[in-house]
Each structure stands twice: as structure tokens, then as C-alpha cells.
Amino acid sequence: MRRALIHLLFVVALPAVLVVVWWLASDGSTNPFWPPLRTILKTFPDVWTADRLKTDVLPSVLRLSAGYATAAVVGVALGTVIGSYRRVRAVCEPVLEFLRAVPPPVLVPVIMLFAGIGDTMKIVVIASGCVWPVLLNTVEGVRAVDPVMTETARSYGITGVARLRSLVLRSASPQIFAGLRQALSIGIILMVISEMFAASDGLGFTIVQFQRSFAIPDMWTGILVLGLLGFLLSVVFQVVERRVLGWYHGLRAATRRSP
Template identity: 50%
Template structure:
């Protein structure tokens, strides 16, 4: 029963949307909106080919590297700033100023400074993905439970042990929330950076198809991004369930009590 409910949640709305799409395009040929069967055929022909290796693989590599860099920098800086009131007071104006500048605005500047290469694209993505992780980590560290803090004092946890056994576990729910936000931001910035300045990648392919008036191929790229977004969400939820297993167990025990 639970499996059927989950299948309904995952496939119910997409099935309804495809049915509406099919009904909309069944009345006649629409140059700008291909029929679902035409899109499915185009999708297979385009992306189940060498373009998977020349465009999808480079895009996913840039995204994963950017997320890894953002995670390391965001958590490390977030813990340092969250634990130090003076450092937080000193850096807060600068952080708010930088955060307010959209990373896409920096693309022309980075093109001049770095050039058209993977480093430029990764930098753009990191500048966007860093903030959700950093700010959530700071907030998670600042809002640590007083009972946990007192427990750490009793057990005389200091230095790295304090971070490992108190700070990271206590802040991990908010850190995971920041990572989930960064996944969506990273995918958007990946496509935008590849549309602006690239010779490969999913974003480059979509804009190239549009310039060539290859409408079904363009839609297939958009559809591919949706699939990637869903897959990233599924993988992240599995990791989150494993990492925060203790947290969900604690909440269930609290609710039962």
C-alpha cells in the first residue's frame, strides 16, 4: 500500500500533465510545442548518443565539483563564523554585500579574468551555491541545543572533538537544508553559465538548438534537465535519510512521548 502511494505521488501528476499536453497537441501540428511521442523519440535520439559524453558528462562534472567545493567552504566557514561572535560581527556586513550580488552578474567579469573554461563556470556555480550552505551552517551552529552544549562541557570536549561530536551533528539538519537548496541553485547556474560562454554542456546544447530552430531537440534538453533535477533530489533524499537518521528517530520518539 505504501509503495502504491509513493508511485502515485511520483507518477500521478506527471501522467496528468502529459495527458493534458497530448490533448493540447493532438488537435493539430504545433511547430513550437512537439507532441509527447515526438519529444520522446527526439530525446532518445539526441541524448542516448555521443552527446551524452560530449555534453551531459561535462555538465555533471562541473556541477558535482562545484557542489563539493561549496560544501567544503560553506561548512568550514560556517562553523568558524558560527562559533565566533566577534568574527560574525566583523564579517556580517561583507557577507551580506556579497550575497546580494547575483553570481550571474559576475559572468562578464569572470570571462575577462579567467576566460572561457571550466574554471569560470565552476566559479559562477560556487558563488551561487556557497551561500545557502554557509548561512544555514552559521544558523545551525548558533542554534545548538543548550543541553548538548552542557553535555560537551561535562565531557570536556575541546577542539576538533567538539566540532565532530557536538557542532556538526547539531547543525546537520540545517546544513542538509542548505545543501538541498544549493542543488537547485547549482543546476540553474550551470545552465546559465553554459549558455553564456561554453562550447559544450547541456546549456550550450539547448541554446544551440534554439538558434538552429531545432524545437524538438531544444525541448528534449529542457526535459533532460527536469530528469536530472529529479534524480538529484532522489539521491539527496537517500543520503539525507542516512545522515539524519538519528534526528528523525529523535523526533519520532519525542512525538510518541
């Protein structure tokens, strides 16, 4: 219990300090583009009503979820195949490095030509950026599977789906989750960028509309909503990661305690 309280204190301390610094730094501001934090907080409940959360935040979360899930499935599946076979990896590696070097926002106009300007385009943009950290981390995780464990599984006749589930994916899961964590932050960025192109709702669209109408405090409230959304998604991810990788964290804790 005490350890949990200390961890919670560390989690809350830095955001609280940043809020205090922001409050003090902006308190006497007369710059219309840098309003005081108290003005932004006062504007917040008037802007982000239940209806606006439903019409702008919910569509963004659904697009992010769809793109992120697509990237996770594709990245893990392709990464497992590429990491398991040396020849496949040798053929695919140059192409993967080329595609990874192309920034996903640059592809937005191209994706719009093929997928239109609806939700499909936004989901494809998010997936196209999120897939790379998942894919590359899965490849490295699969490559790092202990050869002794591989031979042991083979000698006991553990093959096919059972080997993939119990050995390969389980051994690579810490690396896969590292890629999923990186992909989450990329997905939030691409969610906003994709909604700035020919959108009619979403957080990115709303923030741009506030900026174009010079509703600067309202624009800052949208940025706060983005930050809060990112924080909540990070907390949810940590809970899922702790649950799925409980065996891994337990093993690391036991290793640290051992003499």
C-alpha cells in the first residue's frame, strides 16, 4: 500500500508542478495568443460539454482505436513471419527500411486519393504510422527467442500454433509491448493530423476551427483535452501491460532480489 501511494505521488507530482509553473508564468499575460491559465480553465466547461465530447472526442477515439488495432494486428503478424525466417527477413529488410523512413503525414494527400476523405482515410493514416514500431520490435523480439528453448520445444514435440503461442509470442511479448507503447503516442499525433485534412469532426478539426476563428482560449482547452486523453490512454495501456506481462515483471523482480 505504501509503495502504491509513493508511486501515485510521483505520478501526480510532476503534472502538478507544471500546472503551477504554467499558472504563475501566464498569470499576468496580456498576449491574446497566450491567455492566463485561469482563463483557459474557466472556459473549459463551457466548451467541452457532453454533446461536444460525443461529437468530437468520441469519433477521434474510435478512429484511433481502429487504426491502432489494425497496426497492432498487422505489425505482430508480419513481424512474427519476418523474424522467424532469415531469408524472408533478408528480402524484406531493405523495403521496410525505405517505407519506415517515409513520414506518415507526407502520405496523407496520397492516401486521400485512394481512400477518400472519410473515416477510412484517417484510420489508414493512423495505422500506417503505428505499424512500424510494432513490426520492428516484433521482428527483434522473435529473433531474440532463446535457441535452447526453441530446441527444447522441438524435442517435446511442441510445434505449430502451440509453439507460436507458448514460446515465440510469449518470449517476444516484452519487445512487442515496447513497440505498442511507442505506437500509441504516434497514433495520437497522426489522429490529430489526419483530422486537420478535410474533416468535419474530431479533436484535430475542432482545434483548427478554434484557431481559425481566433477563439484562442477555446483552442487551448482543446490542447488540454488532447493531453488528458493521452494521459488516460497511457494509464490504460500500463494496466493492460502489467496484466499481460505479469510473469515478466515478476521474473525481473525475483532476479533483482536474488543475491
